[in-house]
Amino acid sequence: MSENNKIKRRDFLKGAAMGVMGGTLATMGVYSYSPWRKARFPKVVRKMVDIGACKNIKVTNISETSWFDNANLMGDIKGAGGLLVNQYDYNWPPFGDGSGLGKGSYEKGIAKIKHLLPDKLEEAWEITEKLSVHPENAGGYACLIELEELNGQKHKYLLDSGWSYKWTDECFKREGIDKMLENREIEALFISHEHFDHFWGLPVTMKYDPTITLYVPDSFYPEGLQYIKDSGHKGKLVKVKPGLNPVVPGFASFVFAIPIICRVYGEQSMYFNIKDKGLVSVTGCCHQSIIQFAETAYREIKYENDNLHGVYGGLHISPFEDWDPKFDDLVLSLGKYGFEKIGCNHCTGILCAKKFIAAGYPVVRGSARFRSKDTAYLGNGDIITFGV
Amino acid sequence: MEKFGTNYLEERNLVKRWPQPIPAIVSLVFTLIIFYGTWWIFQDPRGLMRMYTPFVGYMYTRWWLIVLIWMVYLFNYWPFKRSWLEKTNPITKGVVLTAISFVLLYILIKGFFEGIVGNLGIAYFNPGQLTKLPGITEFFAIEYSALACLMFAALASWLSPAWIVAFEEAPWQDMQQPAKGFSILIVTFFLSTVIYFLTMHSHMGILYYPWQYFTSIAPPYWEKFADTVSGNFHVSWIMCCTVTVWIVETIWARYPFNLIKKNWLRRVVAFFGIIAIAFAMHFFLYFAQELTWGAAIRGTRRAFAPDWRWLHVGEMAVFFLVPAMFITFYCGNWPKKFSIPVNALIRTVLTILGGILLYIFYYKTSHLFLGTQKGFSHPQQFPMIPTIWLINIWLVHHWFMDNWPGWKMVPKTADEIARDHEAEHALIEDVKWSPALGWGLGAGTVAGIAIYFITIELLPVFYNAIDIIK
Structure with a gap:
């Protein structure tokens, strides 16, 4: 291949690379939020x-x-680490184990009351009230x-x-x-x-x-x-x-x-x-x-x-x-x-x-x-x- | 005259300790360990400090990014002297500079936003002021004020680097530090404030009942266009601006704007060109969701809500930033052997592929190890937090620690710096007009349009073929 052709090919590729990016970006900008796009939405088919x-x-x-109290609930959620914390870890009733906010687990909590379920719920609740965070809430x-x-x-x-x-x-x-x-x-x-x-x-x-x-x-x-x-x-x-x-x-x-x-x-x-x-x-x-x-x-x-x-x-x-x-x-x-x-x-x-x-x-x-x-x-x- | 860290990043020679890909893999493993350790300490809902509430953790993540940019891009490591940067052990540098960034971060949030702005100006920047209002719990008071701070951060994370990347520090490029840093800081902070009021303040104004008609435009002016009153519409394009700035700075090495020779024209075109590219991304990524999940339905929640879709645009954009950073920081901006446009195109394709793979990987697995929730659209699912947290760690590693241990920093000699400038100049000169380039440009443009339409045809097919969340 002659040097001239090589240069032409290089230049063509340079231009093509510029064009591909420019053309794609320009179409993205012009078409993507235009009313024409709506024709491409998936059709809603009613199953009836x-x-x-x-x-x-x-x-x-x-x-x-x-x-009963938003402030208490959100205070607990905040204290335990936010809205993504596993609910069984909060130490809320009935899974309280006495270890404090955000440190509980299902296994530790249920172990305290499992033997009382489902017939002796008053007794179970009395136990969990002592071990849980904000049971009154x-x-x-x-x-x-x-x-x-x-x-x-x-x-x-x-x-x-x-x-x-x-x-x-x-x-x-x-x-x-x-x-x-x-x-x-x-x-x-x-x-x-x-x-x-x-x-x-x-x-x-x-x-x-x-x-x-x-x-x-x-x-x-x-x-x-x-x-x-x-x-x-x-x-x-x-x-x-x-x-x-x-x-x-x-x-x-x-x-x-x-x-x-x-x-x-x-x-x-x-x-x-x-x-x-x-x-x-x-x-x-x-x-x-x-x-x-x-x-x-x-x-x-x-x-x-x-x-x-x-x-x-x-x-x-x-x-x-x-x-x-x-x-x-x-x-x-x-x-x-x-x-x-x-x-x-x-x-x-x-x-x-x-x-x-x-x-x-x-x-x-x-x-x-x-x-x-x-x-x-x-x-x-x-x-x-x-x-x- | 002491030059502090001016041009330190381009005037340092990072010498690989081993042949590639070993340094890249070592760096990835090293930084991922740091990422996971710090994630557990600071963010994880199961970890120590549990800052992923989510807005508190999100706010600190975003502002940490900006503080790092300020320290390196605006202030060029001032007040640290060049000799200290060149001779100090990378671990010591990393620890000292990171500690300083944390102190600055704390002063900024607690001192400036909560202390000054929140107490003396706008109540919603201070949780204490908000809890004085009836019906707002302490948790949401903290979340709302963190939201305001991080919305401001979105702007600053775009404008601070944009002034360097697009405006090339003009008109203060020849000024000494710290005057240069303060000048750019003040002007970018001022612009952030103005744009904050135009884009975010109305969101905060309707966050409270009744709508704050006397202090903000309610409903906001973008309601009809964006199909939502939420400020997430702006978060979306501003995040795309942030990502575009860094794409231009890293894998594009300031292409295509560096082809413009006139300084003022190049700078203005770069600044507004970045915004134009960001808007193209902003609209396309929204359309991509419509193509895969169906049209958004206003008033609904989660994946079908326009406000969430706009937010998700920003989230998706950040997924593409991660591979772009990795290619530049740890792969030497590979490839470099072709012309600038071809190199940039190849890196862009790699970044897009990397971003898509990361997106799939994140939503398939993140709930298993980050303590986040399974699903795309959980209201507390913010992939921008871990992705930006990782980027922050990479910035610390690359800027403060010279990529230790995979690389060793050796200052370049004056000859080497001159040769670099010549090579860069030659690459730019290599892209000049010719008939063949014109034909290529035309063919490429047609191909680009075709690629777009093929992509939107294939996107739903591709999405349906993979089961991201079971």
Whole structure:
């Protein structure tokens, strides 16, 4: 090859290298956020899975007060190392072992009370109160769902089982859940996710009905699965995989594979298709967000009138009365989904409920009884119905 | 006249103790051990100080990076004399200079931001002031003020090095230290402050209830364009600016801007060119998420939320910075045998491949050893913290410790420095206009456009073919 050709080839390669980088970068800049790009988005294909329809549901708020003092809870989280610390390490009840904040473990904690579960819960709680960090702050989340099928058949389900044995038992007795469990009226307990305030009160349910069918997300950690055994559960355990899980006509649970604070993974929420009304979402914490929940319903299932009728439960927006502009995105966007009845509480946050009310959304107000703090949302002992 | 560390980095000859790749591997292992040890001490949620709350750890990580840049790029190691830099044992230098950086970091956060700004000017920079407000717990007061500090840090981490890399220290390039350092520090800090108010202050203004209409624009002006009121939209492009500055400084060796001969033109084009490249990256990395996960849905959380997607753009950008740094610091900016554009293109391709592999590796495994949470979009999952923490350690190792033990520092002679300048000048002169270069440029541009469209076609296929998080 002549020297001249070599130079020409070198120059061509130099130019080509410059052109490749320049051309790629320029197209990246011009095209990537242009309206033309939208033609390339993955198409939303509606699966329209038929989960059937039910006549109505009634939700009784057994407890939405998962903890009673934000400052104590967040102080513990801060002291233990933040929101990523494994929840079993906090030394919160019932897994307190006396070693102090952030130094606990499931194994050390359960060893102190395991022999008392599930029948001697008062004694177990007395022990853990002495060994745990801020036992007085523990409350819990749980609700009773009563569903009526189109043929009139009725079903009862529990969503979550609280945190404090003492508080949860007190709430169960207040709402008659203890008797319903003893009478085997409640068909199943759905655990929304592994968080302390939804799951750690499990022995209270087991005390009254250890044979109850239990549905948990399949992403439970080994500690959580062991706790189910240690709580005395003798019934059927269903580990629900991510996706749709039809239960009875008009009711399906749905597991979202999402990471959650305090080293928890996956959340199970509930869809109810109410005849002539539309879809109702019942959630524990809704870490996936209510809008994602609604969008998932749109993609996955068929529901009456293609209408989003209502919501009950924690919407996980400002659980610690904290805020972030992304929550404003939710407040600003929720209106276009057209929910007709919003029964929020728990980790929705009072601040968020007030923002919903200010935005003109149909928030069902509460009575602020039994240690619930504000009438801006549904409190402990309050009832909401859909389709009645 | 004492020159302190002016041009120290380019006037030192790092001599490999063993043939490559041994020094690179030794350096990687050595710095990863330091990384993991310090991660456990300072950041890990299971470790000693547990600063990964996450914003507290994030704030200190970002500001440490900036302090290191200030010490070396702005102040040229002042007040340490050149002879001390050249003769002191690398470990001693590393310990002394790192200790000083920690002291400066502490003074900056506790003294300047929390003490002065937070107590006398803007309450949200001081957790103590925030806890006086009703309803804010101590934890979130600390997190919010750390967030404000780190948003400021995002700007400073772009503008501080940009003044050196793009503006080449002008107009103070001939000034003695410490006057030069203070001049650049003041002007970049001033610019950071102005841009902070234009990009981040409104985010902080709507962080509190009710929205702070009297002190910030609410809702912010970017709401419609960015599909969110969150300041993460700005965090995204500013992080891309930071990454681009370092890409230009490391694997591109200031190409293509160094081809411009007129000083003022080169500097202005470099500064705004970096911003333009950053915006291209900012938009593309957002689009890449839309292609793989689907369109963002405003108001939702996590992986589908526009605010998180913008934040993730910045996170992805930093993944590409890690291999770029490694190529420059430990691989001698390989390859060097071709022309400047070809060298830069090859290094860019290697960096992109390295960044993608690191991204996959991080999300597959980080929760197993960093104490972070599994998943892409956990609200406390901030891959920028470990990646920047590692980069900080590499900066300490490369700037303060002369790549010890893989390399040994020998000062260059005047002849060697002159030969380096000549070689650099010759490389720049080698890229000059010719018809063949013009044809290559045209063909390359067409190929670049084609590469873009092929990439966006293949991206969803590639993403679906690998299972990053089970």
